[in-house]
Amino acid sequence: MIMGSHYGSCTMSSSHAPIRLWYEDVTISDEAPYALLLDGRTAHTSSGITLAHKSYMFMQQIQKEWQRQDTFLVLHTLPLTRLLSGFLEMDADVRLGFFEELYNYSQHELLCYQADAYTPLAQQQQRSWQPWLEWGKEIYGHPWQTTHSIMPIVQSQALIDAIKAYLATLCDVQIFCYTILTQSLGSYLITDALLRSICPPEEALACAWLEHDTHMAQWGDDPELQEKRTQLAHQIRDVLIFHGASL
Missing domain, CATH: 3.30.2180.10 (ATP12-like)
Known part of the structure; x- marks a missing residue:
């Protein structure tokens, strides 16, 4: 086979x-x-x-x-x-690509780009995302800059250096699992908390899917989005199984 x-x-x-x-x-x-x-x-x-x-x-x-x-x-x-x-099949070149991808995700962290203030989505983001931004500040020793604009923001060099230093400590299994989940969740920070066993899987999914969930709460369920949400929940479960068995 x-x-x-x-x-x-x-x-x-x-x-x-x-x-x-x-x-x-x-x-x-x-x-x-x-x-x-x-x-x-x-x-x-x-x-x-x-x-x-x-x-x-x-x-x-x-x-x-x-x-x-x-x-x-x-x-x-x-x-x-x-x-x-x-x-x-992850060789040295693929590993390097994963490292660079994780770094790029961390520099364009989903949680740092928030909706216009005073909107229902912004209020949900404040409740769901802000605790994890505070956790990220505690873990890496430096605050994460946030914005309500679509224009890219630049994180502090101190935070960048701290993230790079942490990524350099990850083993192959961790690099692999971090990359798969970060790609799927769209958030390095939520993946980080999830794989450190700080963020429960259900909360990680809710944070990543917050915009879709808020939209469906306002306009009604979308079967296609619900199916994608279910698939993402299954992927989180499977990666956690692999991660736990491989370390």
């Missing part, structure tokens, strides 16, 4: 044509790192890397993903497999 993936832009590289199942038995190897076996044969990423992990319990969850497939392989129902594959 060859699983193609690339999480530099949080995408999956694979044929869009349906893939008919070619295996019957899904097992896990007996020794760590535990590999996924399809009909007794080791599964690999598109680069030929063995699809394996140090945690047997984590690999059991991947095993269940493959056991649930029926007739055709449905890639979006293999989220943990895709995360593991993407991580295993």
Whole structure:
């Protein structure tokens, strides 16, 4: 089996044509790192890397993903497999790209760009976002500049240096998970609090989805947005599972 993936832009590289199942038995190897076996044969990423992990319990969850497939392989129902594959294929160049992407997100932090004052959205942002901006100030030792304009703002050099210093301490697993969630949530700061186990997943989702939720509260539910919100909640769950099993 060859699983193609690339999480530099949080995408999956694979044929869009349906893939008919070619295996019957899904097992896990007996020794760590535990590999996924399809009909007794080791599964690999598109680069030929063995699809394996140090945690047997984590690999059991991947095993269940493959056991649930029926007739055709449905890639979006293999989220943990895709995360593991993407991580295993992360080389030095991809890691550097992730580092730079996280830095860029931190310099254009979602929470720093707020709606016009006195609007319902601005009031919601003040209640939901301001505590995390204060937390970010405490963690990094410097305040985050905010604006009600769409014009870009420049954070202080002291804050920039503190963020760079922290990013330099992250291991490969952390860099990978930070990048995936920051891309999806649109916020480095919320991702930071989430992966430090300070911000609960439900609150992280609510902060990232605040504008959409406020809009729907005013104008009614949007089924398409609700579906995207549900998908994001599932992705947060899956990344936290991978993050916890891999550290």
